[in-house]
Amino acid sequence: MQKLEDKKISEVAATGKPAIVRLEHISKVYGIGETEVIALNDVSLVIEAGEYCSIMGASGSGKSTAMNAIGCLDRPTSGRYYLDGVDVSQLDDAQLAHIRNRKIGFVFQQFHLLPQLSALENVMLPMVYAGISSSERRDRAVAALTKVGLEKRLNNRPNQLSGGQQQRVAIARAIVNQPVLLLADEPTGALDSRTTHEVMNIFGELNRSGITIVMVTHEPEVAKTTRRIVWFRDGEVVYSHLTPEEMLHVAVAAT
Amino acid sequence: MDILDSLKMAGTTLAANRLRSALTILGIVIGNASVIGMVGVGQGAQRLAAEQFESLGPNLLFVSPGQPGQRRATLTAPKTLVLEDAKAIATQVPAIKEVSPQIQNQQQVTYGSKNISTLVIGTNPEFLTVRSFDVERGRFINEQDLKRNNRIAILGPEVANKLFGIREPIGQQIRIKNISFEVVGVTKPKGSFLGSNQDDAVFVPITTLANRIIGRTSVYGLQVTFISVTAQNPASMSAAQFQIRNLLRLRHKITGEDDFTVRTQEEILTIVNTITGALTIMLGAIAAISLVVGGIGVMNIMLVSVTERTQEIGLRKALGATQQDILIQFLIEAVILATAGGLVGTAIGMGGISLVSSFTPLKASVAPMSIFLAIGVSSGIGLFFGVVPAQRAARLDPIVALRSA
Numbered sequence: 001m002q003k004l005e006d007k008k009i010s011e012v013a014a015t016g017k018p019a020i021v022r023l024e025h026i027s028k029v030y031g032i033g034e035t036e037v038i039a040l041n042d043v044s045l046v047i048e049a050g051e052y053c054s055i056m057g058a059s060g061s062g063k064s065t066a067m068n069a070i071g072c073l074d075r076p077t078s079g080r081y082y083l084d085g086v087d088v089s090q091l092d093d094a095q096l097a098h099i100r101n102r103k104i105g106f107v108f109q110q111f112h113l114l115p116q117l118s119a120l121e122n123v124m125l126p127m128v129y130a131g132i133s134s135s136e137r138r139d140r141a142v143a144a145l146t147k148v149g150l151e152k153r154l155n156n157r158p159n160q161l162s163g164g165q166q167q168r169v170a171i172a173r174a175i176v177n178q179p180v181l182l183l184a185d186e187p188t189g190a191l192d193s194r195t196t197h198e199v200m201n202i203f204g205e206l207n208r209s210g211i212t213i214v215m216v217t218h219e220p221e222v223a224k225t226t227r228r229i230v231w232f233r234d235g236e237v238v239y240s241h242l243t244p245e246e247m248l249h250v251a252v253a254a255t
Numbered sequence: 256m257d258i259l260d261s262l263k264m265a266g267t268t269l270a271a272n273r274l275r276s277a278l279t280i281l282g283i284v285i286g287n288a289s290v291i292g293m294v295g296v297g298q299g300a301q302r303l304a305a306e307q308f309e310s311l312g313p314n315l316l317f318v319s320p321g322q323p324g325q326r327r328a329t330l331t332a333p334k335t336l337v338l339e340d341a342k343a344i345a346t347q348v349p350a351i352k353e354v355s356p357q358i359q360n361q362q363q364v365t366y367g368s369k370n371i372s373t374l375v376i377g378t379n380p381e382f383l384t385v386r387s388f389d390v391e392r393g394r395f396i397n398e399q400d401l402k403r404n405n406r407i408a409i410l411g412p413e414v415a416n417k418l419f420g421i422r423e424p425i426g427q428q429i430r431i432k433n434i435s436f437e438v439v440g441v442t443k444p445k446g447s448f449l450g451s452n453q454d455d456a457v458f459v460p461i462t463t464l465a466n467r468i469i470g471r472t473s474v475y476g477l478q479v480t481f482i483s484v485t486a487q488n489p490a491s492m493s494a495a496q497f498q499i500r501n502l503l504r505l506r507h508k509i510t511g512e513d514d515f516t517v518r519t520q521e522e523i524l525t526i527v528n529t530i531t532g533a534l535t536i537m538l539g540a541i542a543a544i545s546l547v548v549g550g551i552g553v554m555n556i557m558l559v560s561v562t563e564r565t566q567e568i569g570l571r572k573a574l575g576a577t578q579q580d581i582l583i584q585f586l587i588e589a590v591i592l593a594t595a596g597g598l599v600g601t602a603i604g605m606g607g608i609s610l611v612s613s614f615t616p617l618k619a620s621v622a623p624m625s626i627f628l629a630i631g632v633s634s635g636i637g638l639f640f641g642v643v644p645a646q647r648a649a650r651l652d653p654i655v656a657l658r659s660a
């Protein structure tokens with residue numbers, strides 16, 4: 001346990017790799033006065049290029065809030081955030097949209113595919129907003145769907161796909177613009193253990209190919225497949241560099 | 256994101272919700288159909304009036320009692336125009352060719368047990384040429400009839416048909432106000448004029464009508480309903496108008512305002528056009544209101560749609576759509592819907608118009624200009640009423656939008 005205590009220091013000496021995510025004293029406060037909720041309390045966190053990292057913690061501990069801030073979907077109340085070296089706290093809405101489009105891929109628990117579009121069209125969507133020519137869109141979307149093993153399901157609508165297949169379409173969509181960072185908030189929360197395994201395999205492969213992945217999960221089984229676990233409690237990062245084995249200890253202690 | 260992508264995206268979305276899209280545009284469809292229909296009927300009425308005026312005959316002037324202002328004040332026409340005025344015009348105005356005074360009244364006309372109410376017109380032989388009527392069988396009124404107050408009558412084809420059916424009316428006796436008249440002729444069908452059927456009439460000598468049926472009705476002499484006059488040629492129309500006016504002012508000893516009106520055919524057509532034009536505008540305006548209501552309908556459904564598609568909007572934003580992208584997407588959807596409504600409504604309106612044209616004498620039609628205008632206005636309405644829903648969509652917070660499961 002002594003070792004765990006050391007890990008509480010959120011900033012560990014940099015390994016020399018460039019930081020993809022650098023949160024500096026980020027706070028997020030919802031509401032004012034009586035109803036005030038501090039969702040994030042002075043969070044500092046560095047995630048380096050190529051990392052494969054899980055965020056864990058009790059419900060309401062601020063995991064999603066942190067992910068939203070990292071994903072440039074939300075503006076923190078205070079603090080600085082550098083994404084791939086760029087201070088995004090200073091950017092306006094249109095610039096943030098551009099960052100989300102080019103640098104970040106999102107995978108959600110509820111897949112969020114558009115029901116009226118085929119798998120291929122869903123995957124092409126980020127490229128529409130990136131202004132990529134339609135012929136290139138198609139090629140890249142097919143390549144991305146092939147990468148997640150869905151080359152035979154290009155024209156299926158979401159309701160013609162299983163949950164696991166839908167999540168794989170969503171992953172293809174998340175990587176099609178070649179982002180530097182893949183964010184997944186409980187990506188396996190709606191999947192059974194077999195399809196969870198499939199999705200984790202794809203994540204592992206993507207990480208090996210160089211994409212930085214940050215994933216929120218409640219399942220130790222899932223978190224175990226990542227190399228670093230960040231533990232949240234009451235809006236604060238209590239452990240920033242847990243190994244899978246250490247995480248199991250913390251998880252047991254937390255329950 | 257270019258406009259083609261936006262159009263395609265909107266098309267996919269709208270096609271995916273076909274029923275809702277159809278219901279959304281219903282108001283616009285109805286609005287457009289009524290605008291096109293109303294304007295078409297109005298323009299048809301205008302054209303019909305023009306055609307009918309042409310069929311009246313060339314170089315025609317009308318002299319009627321009173322002034323337009325006076326006529327509005329009293330329900331019945333003032334009794335200022337008399338038969339002697341017509342005679343004076345015929346003999347003293349150089350620019351005119353022929354004069355046909357006319358006394359007309361709705362009367363009961365009977366033949367045997369048949370009894371109908373029709374317009375009895377007392378006039379003179381010149382009526383035929385002045386008003387471009389023709390006799391089909393028998394003869395029209397002649398000078399003898401006028402001089403002797405002959406009790407003869409010429410039937411309009413419709414009256415002939417109502418009273419006699421397929422039997423020959425010429426030589427038969429009919430009764431007007433219990434005085435018997437011999438039918439001596441039947442006129443050719445002429446059609447209706449400004450809504451009154453010119454074939455549903457009985458023509459009798461003006462003197463017979465005056466002396467045997469009506470009697471002296473004005474202190475100045477025998478009151479006439481109006482006098483039709485033809486000018487020598489188109490160029491002498493205004494001269495004729497001027498001379499008639501001078502003559503009548505003299506005869507009526509007028510120093511102030513005229514107690515009669517002399518109008519050329521064109522002037523009357525202009526008046527009729529003003530009236531039908533105003534009517535067209537009014538009908539069009541009422542229809543336009545329904546178009547606006549249709550626009551509000553689009554806005555309503557679009558607002559519901561924005562609420563329903565909150566997650567989609569959040570997702571698009573997460574994937575990199577800017578506020579502007581979302582705004583444009585929803586605006587384009589609204590404009591496509593409204594334009595489609597405009598097209599469908601116009602088509603229905605045109606269909607209605609061609610129905611009206613084939614079942615009534617109204618040659619209803621719509622200028623291509625009005626069609627483009629109606630569709631353009633529909634698109635504009637879509638744009639206008641799309642702004643509020645589109646802005647609401649564009650301003651959605653992506654996190655809130657994504658979370659609303």
Ligand SMILES: Nc1ncnc2c1ncn2[C@@H]1O[C@H](COP(=O)(O)OP(=O)(O)OP(=O)(O)O)[C@@H](O)[C@H]1O
Nearest residue numbers: 030031037038039058059060061062063064065066
């Ligand atoms: N829009 C909001 N308004 C007010 N409070 C909020 C809002 N969003 C989150 N919170 C609060 O902030 C805190 C952190 O929420 P967050 O969603 O980040 O938790 P989480 O760790 O993701 O939980 P879970 O595991 O259940 O998803 C919670 O107390 C939550 O109630």
Ligand SMILES: [Mg+2]
Nearest residue numbers: 063064065185
């Ligand atoms: Mg969460």
